[in-house]
Amino acid sequence: xxxxxxxxxxxxxxxxxxxxxxxxxxxxxxxxxxxxxxxxxxxxxxxxxxxxxxxxxxxxxxxxxxxxxxxxxxxxxxxxxxxxxxxxxxxxxxxxxxxxxxxxxxxxxxxxxxxxxxxxxxxxxxxxxxxxxxxxxxxxxxxxxxxxxxxxxxxxxxxxxxxxxxxxxxxxxxxxxxxxxxxxxxxxxxxxxxxxxxxxxxxxxxxxxxxxxxxxxxxxxxxxxxxxxxxxxxxxxxxxxxxxx
Amino acid sequence: xxxxxxxxxxxxxxxxxxxxxxxxxxxxxxxxxxxxxxxxxxxxxxxxxxxxxxxxxxxxxxxxxxxxxxxxxxxxxxxxxxxxxxxxxxxxxxxxxxxxxxxxxxxxxxxxxxxxxxxxxxxxxxxxxxxxxxxxxxxxxxxxxxxxxxxxxxxxxxxxxxxxxxxxxxxxxxxxxxxxxxxxxxxxxxxxxxxxxxxxxxxxxxxxxxxxxxxxxxxxxxxxxxxxxxxxxxxxxxxxxxxxx
DNA sequence: ACCTGAACACCGTTCAAGT
DNA sequence: ACCTGAACACCGTTCAAGT
Numbered sequence: 001x002x003x004x005x006x007x008x009x010x011x012x013x014x015x016x017x018x019x020x021x022x023x024x025x026x027x028x029x030x031x032x033x034x035x036x037x038x039x040x041x042x043x044x045x046x047x048x049x050x051x052x053x054x055x056x057x058x059x060x061x062x063x064x065x066x067x068x069x070x071x072x073x074x075x076x077x078x079x080x081x082x083x084x085x086x087x088x089x090x091x092x093x094x095x096x097x098x099x100x101x102x103x104x105x106x107x108x109x110x111x112x113x114x115x116x117x118x119x120x121x122x123x124x125x126x127x128x129x130x131x132x133x134x135x136x137x138x139x140x141x142x143x144x145x146x147x148x149x150x151x152x153x154x155x156x157x158x159x160x161x162x163x164x165x166x167x168x169x170x171x172x173x174x175x176x177x178x179x180x181x182x183x184x185x186x187x188x189x190x191x192x193x194x195x196x197x198x199x200x201x202x203x204x205x206x207x208x209x210x211x212x213x214x215x216x217x218x219x220x221x222x223x224x225x226x227x228x229x230x231x232x233x234x235x236x237x238x239x240x241x242x243x244x245x
Numbered sequence: 246x247x248x249x250x251x252x253x254x255x256x257x258x259x260x261x262x263x264x265x266x267x268x269x270x271x272x273x274x275x276x277x278x279x280x281x282x283x284x285x286x287x288x289x290x291x292x293x294x295x296x297x298x299x300x301x302x303x304x305x306x307x308x309x310x311x312x313x314x315x316x317x318x319x320x321x322x323x324x325x326x327x328x329x330x331x332x333x334x335x336x337x338x339x340x341x342x343x344x345x346x347x348x349x350x351x352x353x354x355x356x357x358x359x360x361x362x363x364x365x366x367x368x369x370x371x372x373x374x375x376x377x378x379x380x381x382x383x384x385x386x387x388x389x390x391x392x393x394x395x396x397x398x399x400x401x402x403x404x405x406x407x408x409x410x411x412x413x414x415x416x417x418x419x420x421x422x423x424x425x426x427x428x429x430x431x432x433x434x435x436x437x438x439x440x441x442x443x444x445x446x447x448x449x450x451x452x453x454x455x456x457x458x459x460x461x462x463x464x465x466x467x468x469x470x471x472x473x474x475x476x477x478x479x480x481x482x483x484x485x486x487x488x489x490x
Numbered sequence: 491a492c493c494t495g496a497a498c499a500c501c502g503t504t505c506a507a508g509t
Numbered sequence: 510a511c512c513t514g515a516a517c518a519c520c521g522t523t524c525a526a527g528t
Contacts, residue, residue: 002512003509009511032502041512044503048511053502134379137425139434147447150435155449166470168456168463172431173422173471180382180425186417189384190395202392204400211413218413225411225482226418232481233474247493248528254492277521286493289522293492298521494527501520508513 008041011049015059022060022131030057061136062143064129069121070149072114073156111160111238112231115170118153119178119227126182137179161242170234177226187211187218253286256294260304267305267376275302306381307388309374314366315394317359318401356405356483357476360415363398364423364472371427382424406487415479422471432456432463 017038021030032053033043050056108114126133140146150171157167190196194209202208211218262283266275277298278288295301353359371378385391395416402412435441439454447453456463 002507003510004512005509007511031500033500042514043501044505044514045512047503134428137428139429139431141434142436142441144446147441147450150453151447151449158449164452165466169467169470172463172467173426173474175431176425176428176467176471177418177422178425179428180421180423181418183379183382183421183424183428184384186384186420189386191387196387196392201389202396204396204403205392207409208395218417221410222414222417222421225414226421226475229418229475229478229482230471232478233476236477237470237474247526248491249493250528252492276519278519287495289495289524290493292522492528494525496524496526498523499521502518504517505515506513507515509511 009039009045009049011059013039014046014049014056015063018056019060019063019129019132023129026131027134057132057135058141058143061132062145064125064132064136065143065145065149067125067128068118068145068149070118070152072109072117073152074108108156108159111157111162112235114156115153115174115234116227116231119174122149122174122178123182123223126178130182130184133179133183137175137183162238163241166237166241173230177230181219181223181226185215185219186222187215254284254290254294256304258284259291259294259301260308263301264305264308264374264377268374271376272379302377302380303386303388306377307390309370309377309381310388310390310394312370312373313363313390313394315363315397317354317362318397319353353401353404356402356407357480359401360398360419360479361472361476364419367394367419367423368427368468371423375427375429378424378428382420382428407483408486411482411486418475422475426464426468426471430460430464431467432460 014035018030018035021035021038030053032046036043036046046056050059109117126136136146140150153171153174154167157170158164162170188211190205190208190211192209192212197205197208199206259280263275263280266280266283275298277291281288281291291301295304354362371381381391385395398416398419399412402415403409407415433456435450435453435456437454437457442450442453444451
């Protein structure tokens with residue numbers, strides 16, 4: 001069975017299967033041979049659609065970043081601020097009821113609100129695929145969705161009045177926080193086995209074995225606390241900045 | 246040459262060589278066979294000293310975490326607050342001159358200062374070995390140095406007056422930020438090739454190709470800005486907390 | 491106790507061969 | 510154009526054999 005008249009594989013199918021495998025069993029479980037088996041095909045077949053395993057990983061990463069909502073930054077193609085970007089969740093096309101109850105003042109979303117919404121969307125896109133975060137954290141490289149994301153954040157901050165150097169730093173520190181929070185669960189990192197926490201060695205960790213059981217709320221709470229603290233701190237700096245002019 | 250009378254290998258030598266290899270060529274470059282070659286020994290020899298590659302990685306990770314300074318939290322064995330913990334950088338033993346010019350009030354370091362100093366030490370220990378951060382970010386597991394770190398931070402915050410739930414969240418969000426900042430350089434993630442940043446696609450990234458050249462200052466500045474913003478935000482929350490009592 | 495070579499079931503990738 | 514099996518240089522780990 002060589003060269004079927006309708007192709008068995010496509011780049012999209014390969015990328016999707018790779019992400020499933022990474023999610024289910026970790027980055028280390030993604031081997032070209034294993035992936036091929038998953039797709040009912042022989043190992044070398046993949047190389048008709050992707051050049052190398054690294055290129056495949058890049059495509060997987062960019063597909064994840066593509067899920068991040070950037071609409072709060074206003075879209076460069078003229079779509080109004082706050083509009084859906086095609087991700088599921090937007091209103092159906094002809095839904096005239098449920099108009100915005102109050103659109104306080106047209107214009108760009110205030111930067112702290114935009115940053116907050118974006119950080120939440122960014123985190124949930126990444127946290128859905130924690131095993132691939134180490135790859136994606138290496139930076140945008142030449143991946144279009146990652147570059148679009150960096151462009152949107154930086155552009156919005158500059159237009160809001162942040163000096164370019166500061167805007168760069170804010171983009172960086174937000175990425176630090178979000179990738180760090182998506183990389184691994186804090187709570188789940190503590191073994192649920194109570195015997196690990198010998199009181200003689202770790203006097204304050206007596207309850208740490210309960211953490212794993214509250215995985216969701218602990219990590220969610222830490223992210224929200226950190227995000228709001230960070231935004232408060234940045235607002236303080238922005239006020240100091242605009243005060244003197 | 247089987248069973249030399251003085252052993253060729255030791256666990257410490259293996260761990261140190263593994264870390265060197267990971268630093269120099271990345272996590273993927275660490276293979277047991279390659280490591281063995283580096284140590285002038287045959288592959289299976291390693292298994293006389295470590296049970297599996299995973300156990301070896303765990304040991305490497307804990308050796309890195311062991312470099313983090315925890316002295317600002319006060320040490321449980323009675324060593325006074327702020328004393329050296331054995332890491333190079335402390336004063337030589339018999340150095341009576343250069344006494345503290347002003348010790349404002351004996352007692353524990355104020356928690357924002359302790360957190361700041363710890364975060365800086367934590368980050369520099371991790372950023373010295375970015376390739377291993379994904380492993381270490383999985384949480385303390387059963388690694389003694391990682392558990393000691395978690396115990397010290399949590400204990401200090403609770404003793405400073407933070408409710409236990411909040412202290413947990415602060416430990417988590419600080420780890421998010423620090424691991425995120427050590428995982429990869431923000432600046433270096435942007436290709437230095439100016440042609441990547443097509444003005445039609447990324448209208449605000451015209452200068453992004455310069456980022457990689459300022460790697461150190463961009464990342465350092467982002468870390469410091471984020472750290473201070475985070476601390477400001479937390480201080481705000483602590484004030485609100487103590488206000489009502 | 492500590493090292494060795496041989497062996498097993500894996501890897502990523504190339505390539506000639508098939509349709 | 511797109512799939513296959515064979516082949517190459519790698520993996521982690523086990524095990525019997527040596528001293």
